[in-house]
Amino acid sequence: MQQYYPLFTAIPLAIAFVNLLITKINKRAGDYLALIATGVLAYMSIKMLFVGPFSYHVGGHLPPWGILLVSDGLSSLMLVVINVIAFLSIIFSLKYMTTYTAKPKYYSLFLLMVGGMNGVVITGDLFNLYVFLEIASIASYALVGFGCEKEELEASFKYMILGGVASTGVLFGIAFLYSITGTLNMPDMAMQLELVGINRAVAFVIALFVMGFGLKASSVPFHAWLPDAHPSAPAPISAMLSGVLIKALGVYTIMRIMFHVIGPNPLVSSIMMFLGALSMVVGGLLAIGQEDFKRMLAYSSISQIGYVMIALGLALNPGIGMMTKALAIVGALFHLVNHAVFKSLLFLCSGAVEYRTGTRDLGKLGGLIRKMPVTMTTCSIGSLSIAGLPPFNGFWSKLIIIMALLRAGYMVYGAIAILVGFITLAYFIKLQANVLFGKLPEAFSEVREAPFSMVLPLVILAILCVGLGIAYPFVETEMLRAAWDTLLDKAGFMNLLLGG
Amino acid sequence: MVLYFLSLVLFVMGLYCLVAKKNIVKKIIGITIIEYSINLFLILIGYRRGGVAPILMKDMSVAELVERGVDPLPQALVLTSIVIGLGVLALMVGVCLRLYEKYKTFDMSEINRLRG
Amino acid sequence: MHELLYPIIVPAIAGIIPIFIPRKGKMVAGIISLAAVAWVFVRALSLFGLWELAYNVRLFTIAGIYPIDFSLRLYHFSAFILLFIMFFGLLIILYSLGFLRGKDTSSTYYTFILWTLSASAGAVLTDNLLVLLVFWEILTLLLYFLVNMGGEGHEKAAAKCFTILGFSDAAMLLGVLLIWLNYGTLSMSQLSIATGDTMGVIAFVALFIGAIAKAGAMPLHSWVPAIAVPTHPPVMAFLPAALDKLLGIYLLARLVLDIFIIQTGSALSLMMMTVGAATIIFAVMMALVQHNLKKLLSFHAVSQVGYMILGVGSGIPIAIIGGLFHMLNNAIYKGGLFLAAGAVEKRVGTTELDKLGGLAGLMPITFVTTLIAALSISGVPPFNGFVSKWLVYQGMLEGNYMIFLVAAIFGSALTLASFVKVIHSLFLGRKPDGLKDIKEVDFSMQFPMILLALLCILFGVMARLPLERFILPIVGGGAVMTANGVVETTQGLWNPGLATILIIIGIIVGLVIYALSRARTTRTDENIWIGGNIMDSEEIRIPGTHFYKTVTDDLNPVFTGAFRDGEKGAMDGYNIIGGLGGALVKVLRAMHDGILSTYLSWVVIGLGVLAFILMFH
Amino acid sequence: MHDIEKEIRESKSGMTMIVKTIVRFAMGIIILFGAYIVLYGHLTPGGGFAGGVILACGYIILTLAFGKDIALRKLSDQGASIMDNSGALAFIVIGLLGYTGGYFFLNFIDHGKRFELFSGGIIPLCNIAIALKVTASLFAIFIALAIFGKFISGLVEEEE
Incomplete structure (x- = not known):
């Protein structure tokens, strides 16, 4: 398994180009190709969960000169999230994307995005990370504007400008770090930084990274692109953006750099916690006021990422006990996984609703549970899960995060987290009352259940919502434990440079 | 040091252009200026006074190159970042043209259908 | 499998079956559910003898450190509640068989009912606060789905209900976590928290919110009236009227008796009693002004909770007994009343009091059972409501809480007045046109009503039986033994004591209010012609609901304004907080003006602030 | 072939005769120079990207001088797309071929002698792949923007 590690980026990138070539000959081939590619990736990523940490030297060059790929608990976890959701989104796209033109280009961009995200996650080289981040970002800019209508283009342009600022910020930070440490290899850089300590230049780098990666992760006040961009994209892309992209490009990178390269720091911890709490509250409140199905979900993403951020921020504080730290990290990682599952589920649901009814205006929908029972049941499971109701998975992750906050003595943040849980409940009830229940509008009396290829991913994700909650012990031992061990073990990360 | 400062000035100029100018094209120019300020910064990091280009010539030993050559890594990075910048720029200009086609304006403050 | 797991697992598994049964075959689903619940009920009966049974399994440990235990504990209190949960479940499913026939309701109705039973059993049996919370929230969720199966306007009602209960669940979560944090355990039987320090008080208030929201007391009551109209009456009879009272008051009693140490007369105790008294008075006044039978009943459901909280919160043994007994009695008669409302709705198609009248001859069984339940809720001897109210009054007298006593009596009087109105406008009075061919409902619907009415009489006449069998063991033992008077008072039920006189006063006041309203009605009769409009006979008919004008206009000028606002929902915390939140959301939305330069x-600025903080800290 | 030559000479679109003539002469030199930069990328400054840009510039000048139609006949947009994709694909395939030696992107070809054209293992191959990709995509971008631009200028005229 180890020697195939680079294939996580190579396969999607290669298939992206093959796809464009082959669809000139056979139109249907693109569907199968994308399906097989993402399926293989999903399978490989699940297999990777059971492989211990190792590092891979691209081209056989030894670090710190060659490019280093790192596989540890954290990257395995992220790979599973990315590739499984990508696979399900592709299944959903098979039928859904027939409403758009230029399907081959869509698959290519999709695979480029997946390749970029996988690259971000597996790389151990800071500049390489930047390159993959840009590949994924550029593909997502294009995908957001894929519909080429007024709103799509506007959203895409705003996203591009704001994303561009973030990317330049990140590049600036990387340049700074290179000038301080003289290396781009992350484990090596971590070693050099331990000698340097946190001086003013490093502090500036941290500010740049929090801005840059924070923008990719859409934490308030860097969030403004998200509620425009995510609803404008085609539904499977929205699912990928909200479910995966903001985590792979934003949260994962923050985790990797703050925990492993720069190291835990109380000031960064309090900043992250503050930003997380702000995101939670602002995103939640704004979600209540929305009338558009997908826009509400987009704001909710900001709010939920706030939970992850606040827990990560807590774990970054070197002053708190090891047990509380473990609790916070487990909460953050579990919520990250959960959010990927239920947010992509909800976005796909919105896509199915739009596919059948042609609208996503909450005011115009209603009573769909009678017409689309399976879709709506999954939608209801997803929204209850995200609102943190037992026995679904969202309850456990939120509970763990709140437990960690209270245990560390952050009573106010804990209370805010509980309150935002309630706000989340409020807007998802609004969603349900307007879409699932209520009176069926005359216009939709002929609406049928979504096609099978769209319902299948929904059902799988809904089962995951329930399953991850019930099978928490398994999830913890098989998926989360390695990741949290990794995050707490900076020395182990640095040793990856030598070992292999 | 002055040159480092120059890249900072460029950065701020680009940022100003990005934030204050309403015209889409000027915004694109602004973000390009920011990119180039960082490219300049990267090149400056690798620079060493009196250094030579990091290319091995026939009349030069490897040790000599290591001693006198400037750091080649930032140059590679700059090349990469230029390529990336090119990709983003092309996409931006494309979207900009399509935006004009739809909205009949280059004024970004009038393009605000998505809000709230 | 452990004995204690059956009441939880069997309904949960049986509940899966109806999902796969199509709409048309829901009778089959109902019968399967009935069989399952009957089996569990028998099981619960046999469990009732086996007090003190425990089951413990470690579910998982979070982060490898923090254990979550799934521990169950059966003792007299939980056994008693479990028994009645299953009893009501049985009756409701039986009733639903008839009620849902010909209605376009999905078979999953039975799924939700069964899962509700399962979750309630879990909530009652568990000994772990976190597990309790999980079951509690599942119950909220299931109630939400059940309300959403109702008629016109159900989605808004369900949303309101879920929001309020969701808020209370959030508060409970805080309380549970504070207990876990400060006292290191979540096991209810191991906890004994002094309420002297701030943490203890916060934890108590948080859990108290959860309990009273579920039971439906002020100020978190408004979900009960909100869901009353669109929801199916059996659901109303099952959840807000019976099950939620049992569970909410069960939790409250556990809080007061086991988990926390509440001193009689302490601030917390007074707080609880104030909540109880306020609930009694305000809810019954709101009930008086209702035009819809189901809504009226729902306000009474709220009002009656007041007695239970008053009794349990006082900390006086006899009042606690009264409160707990009232919980049981209320479940019985309120369930009966809602089932009667359901019968009327099934046959007439409406529960608007203005459109009803003279049903006594057409639906005799419904009439008699409603009459018994109405007398019972009004505290008229010899029905069960009398006994429990009597015990609460006795407790108030013992503790010298005169204000609360007066409130309770006044509330009882108003209850009577309002039910005289109900009986009048529903069964007596003039029959509106078009109500000719109304028949009595099916036997499957009659039977639960008859059974509940019989229980009303049985628990009233032979009050000692349920008291000794169910209630006394809960309070008995330890500190309560000093109240030797408990046994004495039960024996002295029929002796004319001060409390009996008070009850009689209450009844008289109620009848006086009713009489006053009649006088008032005649006058309004004449006023109808002032407008000069020609009205058809239907409108000239004086519906019983006009009585309320007396209360609002003449009797209580002080409250007139409050009624107006109350009708509009101004006193409803749900609306107030919703308004405040809406304003905040508007501001935030205005900030996102869609202009790129702003973003x-x-x-x-964010980058600048971050850099400044990080570099110059 | 002869017809095309004739057509180009007589074509009315594009710039003046002077420019066209110079471009016809310069075109070959530009392509040659681009190819040189690509092929010697591993020995001297330059490489796939720089050479590719020069090659693309050749086509762009062609477009500027003779108009879009003529340039597209030399390299059609479909052809550019295929070239673009195959270039990128070739690059990845080279990387994957490294697995013959056990590592992704292993330089599996003999390194050769320093300062000779056939040296550097896979690096010249990578350069060629990149050059293909860059040439085609830059040209495609230019053409795409030109098409957009024409569309836009049409709109502007309509408004006026």
Whole structure:
């Protein structure tokens, strides 16, 4: 398994180009190709969960000169999230994307995005990370504007400008770090930084990274692109953006750099916690006021990422006990996984609703549970899960995060987290009352259940919502434990440079 | 040091252009200026006074190159970042043209259908 | 499998079956559910003898450190509640068989009912606060789905209900976590928290919110009236009227008796009693002004909770007994009343009091059972409501809480007045046109009503039986033994004591209010012609609901304004907080003006602030 | 072939005769120079990207001088797309071929002698792949923007 590690980026990138070539000959081939590619990736990523940490030297060059790929608990976890959701989104796209033109280009961009995200996650080289981040970002800019209508283009342009600022910020930070440490290899850089300590230049780098990666992760006040961009994209892309992209490009990178390269720091911890709490509250409140199905979900993403951020921020504080730290990290990682599952589920649901009814205006929908029972049941499971109701998975992750906050003595943040849980409940009830229940509008009396290829991913994700909650012990031992061990073990990360 | 400062000035100029100018094209120019300020910064990091280009010539030993050559890594990075910048720029200009086609304006403050 | 797991697992598994049964075959689903619940009920009966049974399994440990235990504990209190949960479940499913026939309701109705039973059993049996919370929230969720199966306007009602209960669940979560944090355990039987320090008080209040929201007391009551109209009456009879009272008051009693140490007369105790008394008075007044039978009943459901909280919160043994007994009695008669409302709705198609009248001859069984339940809720001897109210009054007298006593009596009087109105406008009075061919409902619907009415009489006449069998063991033992008077008072039920006189006063006051309203009605009769409009006979008919004008206009000028606002929902915390939140959301939305420069300036300012803080800290 | 030559000479679109003539002469030199930069990328400054840009510039000048139609006949947009994709694909395939030696992107070809054209293992191959990709995509971008631009200028005229 180890020697195939680079294939996580190579396969999607290669298939992206093959796809464009082959669809000139056979139109249907693109569907199968994308399906097989993402399926293989999903399978490989699940297999990777059971492989211990190792590092891979691209081209056989030894670090710190060659490019280093790192596989540890954290990257395995992220790979599973990315590739499984990508696979399900592709299944959903098979039928859904027939409403758009230029399907081959869509698959290519999709695979480029997946390749970029996988690259971000597996790389151990800071500049390489930047390159993959840009590949994924550029593909997502294009995908957001894929519909080429007024709103799509506007959203895409705003996203591009704001994303561009973030990317330049990140590049600036990387340049700074290179000038301080003289290396781009992350484990090596971590070693050099331990000698340097946190001086003013490093502090500036941290500010740049929090801005840059924070923008990719859409934490308030860097969030403004998200509620425009995510609803404008085609539904499977929205699912990928909200479910995966903001985590792979934003949260994962923050985790990797703050925990492993720069190291835990109380000031960064309090900043992250503050930003997380702000995101939670602002995103939640704004979600209540929305009338558009997908826009509400987009704001909710900001709010939920706030939970992850606040827990990560807590774990970054070197002053708190090891047990509380473990609790916070487990909460953050579990919520990250959960959010990927239920947010992509909800976005796909919105896509199915739009596919059948042609609208996503909450005011115009209603009573769909009678017409689309399976879709709506999954939608209801997803929204209850995200609102943190037992026995679904969202309850456990939120509970763990709140437990960690209270245990560390952050009573106010804990209370805010509980309150935002309630706000989340409020807007998802609004969603349900307007879409699932209520009176069926005359216009939709002929609406049928979504096609099978769209319902299948929904059902799988809904089962995951329930399953991850019930099978928490398994999830913890098989998926989360390695990741949290990794995050707490900076020395182990640095040793990856030598070992292999 | 002055040159480092120059890249900072460029950065701020680009940022100003990005934030204050309403015209889409000027915004694109602004973000390009920011990119180039960082490219300049990267090149400056690798620079060493009196250094030579990091290319091995026939009349030069490897040790000599290591001693006198400037750091080649930032140059590679700059090349990469230029390529990336090119990709983003092309996409931006494309979207900009399509935006004009739809909205009949280059004024970004009038393009605000998505809000709230 | 352990004995204690059956009441939880069997309904949960049986509940899966109806999902796969199509709409048309829901009778089959109902019968399967009935069989399952009957089996569990028999099981619960046999469990009732086996007090003190425990089951413990470690579910998982979070982060490898923090254990979550799934521990069950059966003792007299939980056994008693479990028994009645299953009893009501049985009756409701039986009733639903008839009620849902010909209605376009999905078979999953039975799924939700069964899962509700399962979750309630879990909530009652568990000994772990976190597990309790999980079951509690599942119950909220299931109630939400059940309300959403109702008629016109159900989605808004369900949303309101879920929001309020969701808020209370959030508060409970805080309380549970504070207990876990400060006292290191979540096991209810191991906890004994002094309420002297701030943490203890916060934890108590948080859990108290959860309990009273479920039971439906002020100020978190408004979900009960909100869901009353669109929801199916059996659901109303099952959840807000019976099950939620049993569970909410069960939790409250556990809080007061086991988990926390509440001193009689302490601030917390007074707080609880104030909540109880306020609930009694305000809810019954709101009930008086209702035009819809189901809504009226729902306000009474709220009002009656007041007695239970008053009794349990006082900390006086006899009042606690009264409160707990009232919980049981209320479940019985309120369930009966809602089932009667359901019968009327099934046959007439409406529960608007203005459109009803003279049903006594057409639906005799419904009439008699409603009459018994109405007398019972009004505290008229010899029905069960009398006994429990009597015990609460006795407790108030013992503790010298005169204000609360007066409130309770006044509330009882108003209850009577309002039910005289109900009986009048529903069964007596003039029959509106078009109500000719109304028949009595099916036997499957009659039977639960008859059974509940019989229980009303049985628990009233032979009050000692349920008291000794169910209630006394809960309070008995330890500190309560000093109240030797408990046994004495039960024996002295029929002796004319002060409390009996008070009850009689209450009844008289109620009848006086009713009489006053009649006088008032005649006058309004004449006023109808002032407008000069020609009205058809239907409108000239004086519906019983006109009585309320007396209360609002003449009797209580002080409250007139409050009624107006109350009708509009101004006193409803749900609306107030919703309004405040809405304003905040508007401000935030205005900030997101869609202009790129604004967003960019946030980013730049954010970066600047971050850099400044990090570099110059 | 002869017809095309004739057509180009007589074509009315594009710039003046002077420019066209110079471009016809310069075109070959530009392509040659681009190819040189690509092929010697591993020995001297330059490489796939720089050479590719020069090659693309050749086509762009062609477009500027003779108009879009003529340039597209030399390299059609479909052809550019295929070239673009195959270039990128070739690059990845080279990387994957490294697995013959056990590592992704292993330089599996003999390194050769320093300062000779056939040296550097896979690096010249990578350069060629990149050059293909860059040439085609830059040209495609240019053409795409030109098409957009024409569309836009049409709109502007309509408004006026």
